[in-house]
Amino acid sequence: MKEICLKIKGMHCEGCSTRLAKVLNNQEGVKEAKVSLEKAEANITFDEAKINVNELKEAVEDAGFEAEE
Numbered sequence: 220m221k222e223i224c225l226k227i228k229g230m231h232c233e234g235c236s237t238r239l240a241k242v243l244n245n246q247e248g249v250k251e252a253k254v255s256l257e258k259a260e261a262n263i264t265f266d267e268a269k270i271n272v273n274e275l276k277e278a279v280e281d282a283g284f285e286a287e288e
Contacts (some may be wrong), residue, residue, distance in 0.1 A: 220250060223272060225261045227254070228285040235284070242282045246270055261286070 227236060230236050237255040243252035243261060248269025254261045272288070279286035 220264055221267050222262065222264050223275070225263065225275065225279065225286045225288060227259050227261055227279065228287075230254075230256050230259060230284060232256070238250070239279065239282050239284060241277070242278055246275065246278050249275075 222261055227239065230239065233256060236254040239261065240252055240254040243254070243263060246252075246265075248266040250266065252261055252263045257261040261279070264273065276286040
């Protein structure tokens, strides 16, 4: 398992962070994703054999936000 912290841009409310957490937690290979509106970041624990950082960023972008390491 690997952990990464992505900086997230575009979240405006708790609904945004809750929705993004749900999207990330539903990705195959993600063990746990915690999204903080206050810190504007997502802490993600994932299995590198099933998903990579670029795919995680794509999931964030598909949800309507921007992600950077």
